[in-house]
Amino acid sequence: MEQLATAEESVGLDGLIDDDAIEQLKSFCRGEMSAVETYRQAIAAAREDGVIEQLRRNLASHQARVQMLRRRIEELGGDPPSSSGPWGAFAKVVERTALALGDRTALSVLAEGEDYGLKDYRNDIEELDSESHVLVRDVILPQQLSTLRSLADLKRQLP
Secondary structure: OOOEOOOOOOEOOOOEEOHHHHHHHHHHHHHHHHHHHHHHHHHHHOOOHHHHHHHHHHHHHHHHHHHHHHHHHHHOOOOOOOOOHHHHHHHHHHHHHHHHOOHHHHHHHHHHHHHHHHHHHHHHHHHOOHHHHHHHHHHHHHHHHHHHHHHHHHHHHOO
8 A cells, every 4th residue: 555645755646655656757758868869860860851851750759758758757746867878878879870771770770769668658657646647648658659650651661
């Protein structure tokens, strides 16, 4: 049974301690920050206008998700992460290597990252408080699916 929070602890709207939810939201936020960094790299190296345009749309989607997650973390009394952490550094190295091999390879790596993010949300959504759960289920997950599908569509269009 969850205990009621003291004045110093992070509290959700239901009055229960939401420290686990805050930590999970921070993890999601770091993943989104990593995606933003990786998309920026991919856009800088992409060669085709159509690819660049779609990558920019996906970047904007990830940037919006970072802001939503930051806002929710703050609402729960937490401090949003300031960087993507070690995962972001690893993702940058992988993407840099893929970019050297061309747009198709870079898109494949981005799609793998999107798929990983989708699985992460689905696997850990139950760690969230009810309001954060609704945010992820109804807003963030559909956007994650959209960016994943857009990469698959884009990859099919490339020669």
